[in-house]
Amino acid sequence: MSVSYEIHDGIAVLTLANPPVNGLGIATRRGLVESLTQALDDAQVRAIVVSGGERAFSGGADIREFNTPQAEQEPTLPTVIAAFERSSKPVVAAINGLALGGGLELALGTNYRVASSRAQIGLPEVKLGLLPGAGGTQRLPRAVGLEAATNMIVSGTPVAASLLAKTRLFDRVVDGDALEAAIALAREVASSGAKLPKVRDWKIKHENAEGFLGFARTAVTAASVNYPAPLKCLDAIEAAALKPFDQGMQVEREAFALLIQTPESKALRHGFFGERAAGKIADIGADVPLREIRRVGVIGAGTMGGGISMNFLNAGLPVTLLETKQDALDRGLATIRKNYENSAKKGKLTAEQVEQRLALITPTLSYEDLKDADLIVEAVFEEYSVKQAVFTQLDAVAKPGAILASNTSTLDVDRIAAFTARPQDVLGMHFFSPANVMKLLEVVRGKQTAKDVLATVMALAKKIGKTAVVSGVCDGFIGNRMIEQYSRQAGFLLDEGALPQQVDRAMEKFGFAMGPFRMGDLAGNDIGWAIRKRRALEKPDLTYSKTADLICELGRYGQKTGAGWYDYKPGDRNAHPSAEVNALIEKHSADIGLSRRAISDEEIVERLVYALVNEGAHILAEGIAAKASDIDIVYLAGYGFPIWRGGPMFYADSVGLYNVLAAMRRYAKGHEGKAWEPAPLLVQLAEAGQSFNR
Known part of the structure; x- marks a missing residue:
C-alpha cells in the first residue's frame, strides 16, 4: 500500500x-487522491x-519512473x-526528514x-537542469519571500526548517515529531471554522521586486x-512576482517543457542516474552480507596515505597509520593536523571536532599494530617489489577476514593479491588526489x-562520501587507462603544430576543469x-610524442619543481607559457621531419575526447566496466569532464557514434594514424545506429 x-x-x-x-x-x-x-466523503472526518x-x-x-510513461500518467503531481x-x-502537512522537490510542492x-x-526543505530540480x-x-516565493525563494530555487540547496520558522511557509516548527503537532493543529483549525488559506492566493511582498530580480539575473547569468x-528558474520566479498565479504557472510549465529537452538537462540526469547505477552490481544482491568495519589501517603517511586516512576519520572510524620511519610519520601527522586546522579556519569544523578526529589516529611503526584492523589500505610506492613486501607482511599479521586493499593506480591487483594466501580478501581502492577531497573511488575487483568484500567496500564508500565505481583488473583500470590515450593525442598535437597553451585553452573552453598539460604539471x-x-x-x-620525455629530462616535473609545460613563479600557481618549452616543441617537430601546421580548437577537442571514447569502447567490450555510464561517472567525478556534457560516452552518444567514427577515420590518415584504430564495439554500434548508453 503506497498510502x-x-x-x-x-x-x-x-x-x-x-x-x-x-x-x-x-x-x-493515486493513493493520495483516493x-x-x-476522507472528504467521510462525514466523521473533520x-x-x-x-x-x-x-x-x-x-x-x-526516480525509478524517470524517463518512463508512468512519470506523466494521471494523476500527475x-x-x-x-x-x-x-x-x-482543512489539510495539514506533517513534515519530518526531507521535503524536497515535488514533496515540498505537495506540502x-x-x-x-x-x-x-x-x-530539510528544498527544490533541487535545477541540479538536474530543470525547474520545479x-x-x-x-x-515558494509567496511562502518564504522573494529573496529566500530565489536563493533556494536557483541553487537547489536544501535548508533546515528551523531557518524558515519565521516565514509563512510553516505554521509551527517543533523540536520533536511533527505528526502529533500537526494532528493538534488540524483539530484546532477544524473547530475554528476559519476560511482555509491557500498559498496561491498570497501576495509576494517586496519593496523593489523588479530591481532585486534584475540584480539576481546579472549574478545568475555570470555564474551559469x-x-x-537557473535563468529559466528566474523567469518563472519573476512571473510569480509580477503576474497572476495562473499566468505564472503557465510560464513555469512552458519552461519545464523546454528544459527537459535540453542537452544539458539530459546530461545532468544521465549523471544523476549513472551515479546511482554505479552502486548496483549485477551479481551482488542485497542479500550479500557485509563485513563489519570498525577500525581501518593505512600504510603510508604521505600525501595519499594522509588523505585516505582523513576520509575514515571524517566518518568517525579509528585509523592506525603506519610508516617505516618516525620522521615520515611525524610529517604525515602534521599534514593531517594542518589540513583540519585549515578547515577550522574556514568555519567548516570546530576546534573540538578537529581534536576529536585527530584523537582517532593511532600512529605506529609496527605492522603488528594492524592486527585488529578490519580494513587495511596501502598507499606505498607504485612498484611491484614494494607492494609485495607490504602484502607479505599484511598476510602474516592481519586477522582472518580483514579486507586488504591497494591504492594502486595502474598495477595488476590480481598479481598483488597473489602475494597473499587470501586473494579473496584483496581488492583495489584507487583514491584520487587529494584523497580527502576528490569524490571518485575506483574499486578494483580481482x-x-x-x-562480500566488494559489497562491503562499496557500502563503506558511501559512508565516507565517495562516488564508487567498480573496475575490472587491467593496466590503469578505467580512468587512467583512458587518460593515457587522451595524453598521447595531446602529445601528437604538439608534434604537428599546437602548443600546450592552445591545447589546454581548447579543452577548458570545451568545459574541462583543466587541460592536459596543466593537469600534468599539477600531478607531476x-x-x-x-x-x-x-x-x-x-x-x-x-x-x-617524445616532447614529454624531453621536458622531464630538463627536470621540468611541474608545479613541484617550479617548471613543467609552463613556468611557475614562487607563491603563484598560475601557469605562464614557457618560451623554453615552446622552442623545444618546435625544434622536436623539425627533428622528426614534420612541418608544423595550424590546428583548430575543434580538432583538438575531437581528437582528445574521441581518444577517450575509443578506449572506453575497448574497456566496455572487455568487461572492465560493466556499463557505459560507469565510465562516464569515473570521468565526471574524477577527471574534470564537464558535467553538462554527461561524460565521454554520453557525449559520444549525443554527437552520434556514426559521426564519431567518421572523425576517427579522418584523423587516422594523419600523423600517428595507427593510434586511431576504431574499437570493434564502436564500429558495431555506429553501423547499427545504436549508442553506448542504451
Missing part, C-alpha cells in the same frame, strides 16, 4: 509509504493530515496538488504546514554560463575478490615519465 489511511478522533491521517524517501510515483499519487476522496512518517515527508518524484488545494476540509498545496526543526514543475516557483536552467610529469618507461618494456610498439 496508509487512519482515523485519529476525527482526523484522517494519510501516510506516504514508498521507501526509501516516499517518492511520488504513480501508485503513491485517500483524500475517502480535517486531514498528510504525513511521510518519521524519516521523510517526501523526496519528490520517484499538479493534479494531486490541485485536488488537495480544492479540499473542503505547499496544503492549507497548513507543521515541520520538525531538523527537516508543480508550482514550486510560484508558491553552461546551464540554462578475479578472486569475494562478493615524472609520474607519466615512469609509466612511459614501463610501457617501453611491456609494449614497445606503443608510440608517444
